[in-house]
Amino acid sequence: MGIDFQPTSNTEISRAHFNRIAHEQMRPISRKYDDQEHDLPTEWVDFWWNEGRKGAPVDVSQPTDGFVTVCIQAEELCFGDAGLYLRMPTPALGGSAVSAAGTNEQREEFLSAFRGSGHPIWGAMAITESSAGSDSAAIQATADFDEASREWVLNGTKIFCTAGEGASQVEGGFVVVWATVDKSAGRGGIKSFVVPARTPGMKLVGVEHKLGIRASDTATLVFEDCRVPESNLLGRRDVKKRDPKQSGDKGFKGAMATFDASRPIVAAMAVGVGRAALDFLKEELGRQGVTIRYDAPPRELTAIERDVIEMEAELQAARLLTWRAAKMISSGAPNSLEASMAKAKAGLAVTQITQKAVELLGPVGYSNKLLVEKWMRDAKINDIYEGTQQINQLIIARRILDYPSAMLR
Amino acid sequence: MGIDFQPTSNTEISRAHFNRIAHEQMRPISRKYDDQEHDLPTEWVDFWWNEGRKGAPVDVSQPTDGFVTVCIQAEELCFGDAGLYLRMPTPALGGSAVSAAGTNEQREEFLSAFRGSGHPIWGAMAITESSAGSDSAAIQATADFDEASREWVLNGTKIFCTAGEGASQVEGGFVVVWATVDKSAGRGGIKSFVVPARTPGMKLVGVEHKLGIRASDTATLVFEDCRVPESNLLGRRDVKKRDPKQSGDKGFKGAMATFDASRPIVAAMAVGVGRAALDFLKEELGRQGVTIRYDAPPRELTAIERDVIEMEAELQAARLLTWRAAKMISSGAPNSLEASMAKAKAGLAVTQITQKAVELLGPVGYSNKLLVEKWMRDAKINDIYEGTQQINQLIIARRILDYPSAMLR
Amino acid sequence: MIDFDPTDEQALVRDTVRQFASNELRPRARPCDEASQLDRDVLGAAHELGLVANALPEAYGGGGELSAVTGCLIAEELAWGDLGLALGVLSPSLLAIPVALYGSDEQKQLLLPGLVGAEPAAGSLAWVEPRFDFDPVRPQTTAKRDGDEYVLDGAKCFVPWQEDLSHLWVVASEEGELAAFLVDTDAAGLHAEPESNMGIRALPTAELALSSVRLPASARLGGAADGDLRALLARGRAALAACAVGVARAAYELALAYAKEREAFGAPIATKQAIAFKLADMATEIDGTRLLAWEAAWRIDQGLDATREAMLAIGKAQRTALAVADGAVQVFGGYGYIRDYLPEMHLRNARGFASFEALTLV
């Protein structure tokens, strides 16, 4: 094969398809659902449920670029609107966890409705707690097994749960909850459980008011003696005292694996937001008669030209690191290092690119009349969730130094 | 008094005096002694000894700006040439240590010759060891007291000793050596000793080949049963087991205090090198017809104009932080935090300013025909010696967080 | 003689304003940002402090203490409390300082007494224009002489616009030169559209459309005489730089406190070099930036040209404010992204300094 930067025709079909959706379905309501924080974007949810989820009209007889194609879909939709993207009725990260760590029966039970003809539903993953941000070993939520009823009893509070309102409140959806069955076992005691929407004991106590991605329902969920069947545990029940990263626990490893898979997607989402700002900036400058000279000597460029050229280089570097990490998933290569590189790079690059775009557009860039200021607010989340910049640097550093986590904290 | 940015007339006299020396005595031989690494810059040494050390023709009936004036002198001379500045026949850091921690007798004994009419001599301070860079507690050099001869016997190897060749080899000079009298006491056991030049047992084993400041003799000194009189110990002899920072040991504290005093000077030296590059850049651009518009809107500036304006702002910020730290010395305020801020800021700012100056001048900036490439090489030392960027960030962080060193390493 | 210590009187003013900012502004920062409005009580309390009046000529009931350096000390403290409220509290100076410096006696008589009275009075100045390449010394808003009138045409944005605002200065190009004109808010041909921006939401601002706004010749700042509007621009930049330092300091202090309190992996996150060094850099850049702002202000007070110094100061200040506010959000992690905490607001406010001009004056 060899080094190739040409996506397959199916990827191009997919890109064009989702780019059109971004322009026609998302952009027109971007500002509306930024202003009306927490309102359900009905037109978008219905569109996705009725049309969007059918996917792009690809030629199934032809190859795609696998996970790279998935990343390009995420880039295009977040080029449209990152907040609406996170509000799409899909299994989302919860689905990834079920797919990665669940049994066939579990996949059928929890995911089939997302392919069904019912009303729109959501999936979500609930990991973070107020005292355990990046430190999953510090999870306080508990899961106790009730021998009598053969049920798991969940107790605890989860915060920053993306799509947590929809997943917990709309019949048919579910939340994958991380809890410990044995605090003494540290990470080894942490298991994930599928909690169907409206399960008694799972309460939605609030949705966050945020800097950006305001269309996305970031929820706080409280679990009080929330009971789910034994069969809702993902992965093995037995507790490995050793760090499960080294153990064979498909449950935790599977859940962890979802991050290696989700980081490139999050990176692609970031790239989409950054591209939205950069493309608009170039178009607007063009309208003002400013064109970027790619063949002018550095010392003859205007400050704006050099900024734009640097922004383009940083965005493309982030995109290519993302595609590389995604490609490795398709080819089954372990990509934890590359996934964190992509996430760290994309998060920082688009934070700076969108901030710069606001600056270069001057007073108009700062105004709500344009979406650029919104893209700057939306972009910042990519530096924070799915592992902050610092957490990803930590993962990268441990890998390149070949240090166990104990040696570098 | 109130906030005032106007130096006294004596400071202006001093600035003009040393600026002329920089232009007339230093610049003409800058390239020569960069090429002829390690050669003694005789014309400069003799000039300083015969003329330069007389100081500026200030009006003693009028005030100066105290330590700020000293910083301005350092800036002007390093604007001339940082390597030659470090090769001046002066007591340098060794002198600061004797002044800060020594008795009147010791000051008289070791410093008077620097005011005398003999040949040029040098002072130096020897702290760093190959295994103890930033970590003074790790010092391995030992000082044992010989009760019989009432002498201190020094053993160990010191590296990166600025002016170490002159100070150790030229009769009349001296090296202040840090050594431990009790390894079990950690920092508490570290004392400093004055070793006169040519003392038997003090050997010059080499001088470093460096990236820049090549006119400066950075020496490695070996001490083998090197004996000095009991009276050459600076400060108290008894060992405080407690961290001497908290103890009343004038010796160690004095030596440490010299750093709070020397960091602003090192920062001022850095500013001088950065200014050399920035001033030349602006002059050269002017000759090429490029003038900097300070009243143009940011979005109309050329890349070069914005670079130069940012370079000027960063350099001035570094200079003002330096003056603030220096002013505090004059007014007797503890300035450890501010001194480290000045050092950290100046070191980084001038590293970037000089690197940028080489870039903006293109091929000619990279050529040895100009001094800009030398200033970039010279400037980098300011990010490294007298505490690297990282060490100064550590000191700043501990202060602002109010953390003991044990909590932040 | 080089000195970086304020006078005792300045220190007293600074400490008083800091108290005021801490007690009156900071608690209202979030509610006013969410509600996109100023707080009348705060405006009243600030007016009683006489922050603006103190700088006005004694002949017109002011304190006669006009000093850009003092003004920067005040601006930093107020912006540390809250930028949007600070700009609102200081808005009378937008009307007062141009007239105090360059106004005709008639104009001083007309405007100054109202600003030192018992009741707070709003002021405003329209300089920025809604264009990415807006050039403050070459505005596209024009003033043409027509008989004994001036006719203004153009567009302005970032114009402080409180309900009770009655007059404002509008900066325009008069035959290629900068000039300012006193305009009634209800002047014919003047249309004001309320703005919504990413930050400074507590401050009501408007975008103005001026089409053939006719003014008497006496509306020109200084009358026949010329005011030095470039110097006024430098005053604005020094003041905005001081505000940016205040915003950065507020964000830094929040990050510092949070980093010492928040634990991860069993220790405060401040014990991690990545966090600790970030805080160290913030502290250093904030101090360096403040000194640049002071230098520009000091030159203004000395009657020296401060164009370059003010440009260096505001350029550095907008970079520092943005970097520090962004860093504070980063230190807070997820909490930095939600509006229950202030870092995200400081980030939105900080970004504005790259485009603000003359939103406050000292």
Add this chain to the structure above:
Amino acid sequence: MIDFDPTDEQALVRDTVRQFASNELRPRARPCDEASQLDRDVLGAAHELGLVANALPEAYGGGGELSAVTGCLIAEELAWGDLGLALGVLSPSLLAIPVALYGSDEQKQLLLPGLVGAEPAAGSLAWVEPRFDFDPVRPQTTAKRDGDEYVLDGAKCFVPWQEDLSHLWVVASEEGELAAFLVDTDAAGLHAEPESNMGIRALPTAELALSSVRLPASARLGGAADGDLRALLARGRAALAACAVGVARAAYELALAYAKEREAFGAPIATKQAIAFKLADMATEIDGTRLLAWEAAWRIDQGLDATREAMLAIGKAQRTALAVADGAVQVFGGYGYIRDYLPEMHLRNARGFASFEALTLV
């Protein structure tokens, strides 16, 4: 289909060159830098590897494998060994690739056989000019037609200049358009002054003064036909970007190893976040930069215009190389500043990429 894995053949070439760079270049990096000269043995060994010949047309005894992507893989590995020596080793391509791509049959016949022979032959190309605002697509060196001759006037710098160099291409403006001309090193009116630069000291370079250098019409690259010199410039930028990645990777690997080995306060300095995160950023930027260089090279191989991609790649590459080399010096502390260790050399070399053009071609 998107793919970032080299072909098996490319991987083999890369690994072979990496071995060569490790065994032959790296050990000579410091001595050649100090002595400011190339090493004949290395040139011979490289010639035997056929690194340049392999890319030349089979019709003239080459391997017929011209590929910018493969060239970038080779350039990165060689520059990882040592930049100065890498540029020396690849210098024949400066003569060969322009003629292979755009030369007339006559020119190919004249130049190519000599480059695939048993003995290594030097090559060179003069493009850069000693001006801060040098514009590679609008050189000030001019070529004027005079009867059936061309007359060249102007100045050049950064021109590789080995003793045994006999011919070189000189890029000039011919009626405003880019053109290249084959010039004898002993041509009348050509004066070469040896250069001394901050970095790439192992590579002998010269500054050229051309005053009325007269050449036959046949000396023009392509003869009557036009070569696409802008495409050649992009090839140079992709190649230089790959070299910059090699330099950055070399500095990064040194820093990584040193940080794990060097102890302070009782632990390896790599266990400190400030150092560890710096290394993490280096690794990330190096990988991202390499991908940009590959994309530009891939477009060249596809026959697509790569002007923009090559500009993005070299711009990013010069920033990455400088930041990583500077960071490596910082990680080494005092040892990073002395010439017993390589970081300081990487820093001097890295700084050059902001000004290099067409110092090597792929």
